Amino acid sequence: MLNLLDKTMLAKVADMHEIPQGAFNIRKNGQGVERRTTDNINILTKTDKPGIDIIVKPYTKGESVHIPVILTEESLNDLVYNSFEIGAYSDVVVVAGCGIHNDGCSKSQHDGIHTFNVRKGAKMRYVEKHYGEGAGTGGRVLNPKTILDVEEGATVELELVQIKGVDSTKRDTEVRLAQNAKVIITERLLTDKEQSAESKIIVELNGEGSSAQIISRSVAQDHSKQDFYFDLIGRSASRGHVQCDAIIMHDAKVYSTPRIAAEHSEAQLVHEAAIGRIESEQLIKLMSLGLSEKEAEDTILKGFLK
Amino acid sequence: MLNLLDKTMLAKVADMHEIPQGAFNIRKNGQGVERRTTDNINILTKTDKPGIDIIVKPYTKGESVHIPVILTEESLNDLVYNSFEIGAYSDVVVVAGCGIHNDGCSKSQHDGIHTFNVRKGAKMRYVEKHYGEGAGTGGRVLNPKTILDVEEGATVELELVQIKGVDSTKRDTEVRLAQNAKVIITERLLTDKEQSAESKIIVELNGEGSSAQIISRSVAQDHSKQDFYFDLIGRSASRGHVQCDAIIMHDAKVYSTPRIAAEHSEAQLVHEAAIGRIESEQLIKLMSLGLSEKEAEDTILKGFLK
Structure with a gap:
């Protein structure tokens, strides 16, 4: 059922070079095409709306679930x-991600709304990669919404990556943390041409600790545009740190609007943001080692987004 | 015409312990009460609306102008x-500032709208202190709006200080910078009780360099609330840095919402914000030297706001 193009896309967005270990669900052009469940991880098709329920049993350790989505046709609106x-007390990796290959001239779009209940003491790493390609002029649009409720003592790591080729994206991430819960979010984003990207991340530090x-x-390259919104709300004795760095090139525009909101005297919140060009010393150093300007630039950008 | 209370207020807001050197204009309870001009600095009463025109001749060096405002009655709305x-090419100090002494039970308010044309190559230091006092329950409200157009090569230093006793403030500061123009803004703010303070600072880096x-x-102490908005817009090869630190105590709330907007690939913009409590190590250190907790706190806060 999966052809060579599908497999290439799966490798890009879910590092799936073969059928993965553990549970998975592959969605292609708006429909589930393959699924595997395990003793500890169940996947159920929703009956009221499109989508699936992924249920990880308490105390499940060292397992993963892959749920990539690929779109290979134009005019889809998935x-x-x-x-x-x-x-509770599970320790799992969730790999989501969406790739759009659009050779047509009308838009293909995927909007994924992911809600998580991360129970007491659980650990979850969530990886989401977005990728677009194709010869057509049709837009490749990805609007993910990710909502996490993280219970007492649970830890969540989110890796959100937009690799390349996504014409328009609106990312929404909301995290609510209970007592001693922890979140680490790393976001990597590249835009070029006329692309636009908007990312909103709201974290509520509700619980003590x-x-x-x-x-x-x-x-941000060429004529692309990026908008970042962060909102870090300290409602208890808690700690939050936002660090936001952007490299701006050509005629691109970058807007960064963070908010830190301390509603408790023991909330410690820090925000740092920097927007600037590639450092010329770095460029010169690499060029003195024999790289062309373009190669030197690419090397620096790759390192920066790693 | 100035009584002892007036003189105390003038000392607080304009460091005026006697009649100052140079030009000045003292406004009391909505009316001008004393004025002095010099050969180089003229002060004219506006004919179309309340207020004055302050005109500093080109090449004026080392002079100052004091324009304090005091309100000593209740129910004023000035x-x-x-x-x-x-x-052009002048080098002057402007000391503004407003003190409200309100012993009554209805609100007294001063809204000052200051617009500056800072011509080519000029240097200006602008000091604005706000202070409130009085036994009454009447609110002491100060809403300053400060708009600066800074021409090529000119430098402006703004010191904006709200010392104490201002129940409600909305501060608006807008700065537009031409080629090689420079602004340094330092803001110091203390709120306590049920006070609220809002400060918006917009800086447009329009000119190259x-x-x-x-x-x-x-x-922020007690039940007070502070809201900060910064907007730093880089429209050319320019540099901007915002640093925003707040100490939060008791049941206070602090919101910091900066925006950095890079609209040019050679704009370098940095923002740093931190909200937190007084560091306990600092407290302990001072207390080990014999200070009470209150004294140690006061010492730290005084140093922080200096």
Whole structure:
């Protein structure tokens, strides 16, 4: 059922070079095409709306679930609701991601709405890669919404990556942290041509001892435009740190609007943002080693987004 | 015409312990009460609306102009428009500031709208202190609006200080910088009780080589609330840095919402914000030297806001 193009796309967005270990669900052009469940991880098709329920049993350790989505046709408008129940004291990796290959001239779009209940003491790493390609002029649009409720003592790591070729994206990420819950978010974003990207990340430090670290790195090239919104709300004795760095090139525009909101005297919140060009010393150094300007630039950008 | 209370208020807001050197204009309870002009600095009463025009001749060096405002009655609602023409290649100090002594039980308010044309190559230091006192329950409200057009190669230093006793403030500061123009803004703010303070600072880096540095420090105590908005817009090869630190105590709330907007690939913009409590190590150190907790706190806060 999966052809060579499908496999290439899966490798890009979910590092799936073969059928993965553990549970998975592959969605292609708006329909589920392959699924595997395990004793500890169940996947159920929703009956009321498009999407799946992913249920990880308590105490499940060292397992993973891959739920990539690929779109290989034009004019698709795929909306999907996925719900995750990450059982107490489990330790799992969730790999989502969406690739759009659009050779046509009309838009293809995927909107994924992911809600997570991360139960007491659980650990979850969530990786989401977005990628677009194709010879057509049709837009490749990805609007993910990710909502996480993180219970007492649970830890969540989010890796959100937009590799290349996505014409328009609106990312929404909301995290609510209970007592001693922790979130680490790393975001990597590259835009070029006429692309636009908007990313909103809201983290509520509700519980005592909760903590959040957000690291966002982006590169804006050509005529592309990036908008970042961060909102870090300290409602208890908690710690939060946002760091947002952008490299701006050509005629690109980058807007960074963070907010830190301390509503408790023991909330410690820090925000750092920097927008600038590639450092010329770095360029000169690499060029003195024999690289062309273009190669030197690419090397620096690759390192920056790694 | 100035009584002892007036003199105390003038000392607080304009460091005026006696009649100052140079030009000055003292406004009391909505009316001008004393004025002095010099050969180089003229002060004219506006004919179309309340307020004055302050005109500094080109090449004026080492002179100052004091324009303090004091309100010593309740129920005042004083709105004033002051326009400044800071001549090319001059080097002057402008001391504004407003003190409200309100012993009554109804509100007294002063809204000062200050517009500056800072001409080519000029240097201006602008000091604005706000202070409230009085036994009454009547609110002491100060809403300053400060708009600066800074021409080529000119430098402006703004010191904006709200010392104490201001129940409600909305501060608006807008700065537009031409080629090689420079602004340094330092803001110091303390709120306590049920006070609220809002400060918006917008800096447009329009000209090539322009630069901006904004340093905001605040202390929020009791049930007070502070809202900060910064907007740093890089429209050319320019540099901007915003640093915003707040100490939060008791049941206070602090919101910091900066935006950095890079609309040019050679704009280098940095923002740093931190909200947190007084560092306990610092407290312990001072207390080990024999200070009470209160004294140690006061010492730290005084140093922080200096």
